[in-house]
Amino acid sequence: MGINLQKGQKIDLTKGNPGLTKILVGLGWDEASKSKSGGIFGGLFGGGGGSAPIDCDASAILLDAQDKLTAKDRLVYFGNLQSGDKSVKHSGDNLTGAGDGDDEQIHVDLGSVPGSVQKIVFVVNIYDCVKRRQDFGMIANAFIRVINPVNGQEFCRYNLTESYAGKTSLVVAEVYRHNNEWKFAAIGQGTNDASLSELIRRYQ
Template sequence: MGISLKKGQKISLTKDNKGLSKILVGLGWDEVKQNQSGGFFSSLFGSKQEAIDCDASVLMINSNNSVGEVVYFGHLDSDDGSIHHNGDNLTGAGDGDDEQIVVDLSRVPEHIQKLVFIVNIYDCIKRRQHFGMIENAFIRIEDASTNKELVIFNLSQGYENKTGLYAGEIYRNNGEWKFAAIGEADTSTGLKDMMNNYK
């Protein structure tokens, strides 16, 4: 298991991992189990609540702190070929990563200063869903060439009524690539809303 970070902590990815280039960023979450007999969720949503469809994306932030490009389920590969999204998971069911994004750090263009990994809930307003309804959320990074996990950040608490989650970011710093455990959330209702925070 990789180094476990807490909210606000930062770590260098490349200082102690010489030659690190291609990484896999895994994001995962579980839907909170509903009471079998109905209860709170059933009274709000009826007996057949729709599965929560969380979507992970990467904002490629340039030196002006604005979005240069976005990699998400509708645009799986960055134009420069440095980032590949492995595709959408519609339910979050099962163990391990729910969505994975592969980043070749050596190919990220110089003008891109950081990569922000975000998660939003698809159709959250219509479905009346929020991150207080998921648990066991995490973001982790592994060396894609060895499958060795480098770092993990668990971020499952304090997100009641929040619909946009800023999980973490990878950024340039004095020739190194570092990871920051962000863990902030807001009431953005979709990817476009979250992008607007970087204008």
């Protein structure tokens, strides 16, 4: 069993795991039950059986020492499944979040991440959220976890338990360099960015 982190907590990844060079970052979420909250969703969001499924998209943003995104190929998402240096790779888009386990996965080869990249930020946004009138108050059981892809060992997990009603994007967590080692930090910051393009402006 991995360590369950709370918002703001950090954990060493490589320092206590000699030889670790690759990690798998899994992100998951479920659509909250319409039957439990149908009154709110039906009134405010036009919910009900005919509404569009909530399509959450996970992305990784590779930043330099100034927390800046310096090149387009350092944004890894469903439209660009690997970074230009091929150190970060996305498993592909999941359109509904249905089912158990990870909905989307991002593979990180820590040993191949360029020295100019100091931090990898993991974010989730709701696709077409304005048109579909959807926000993270309609999402449940969101989490991020870090796994050793060699043996399947889960290092840590962060369950996003607070309410993100009204928020349309989440800065979930980050993996970053510290004293020549890699660490993981649980962030859980909700934002009102309506798209990934809006979200990455924070880092430009």
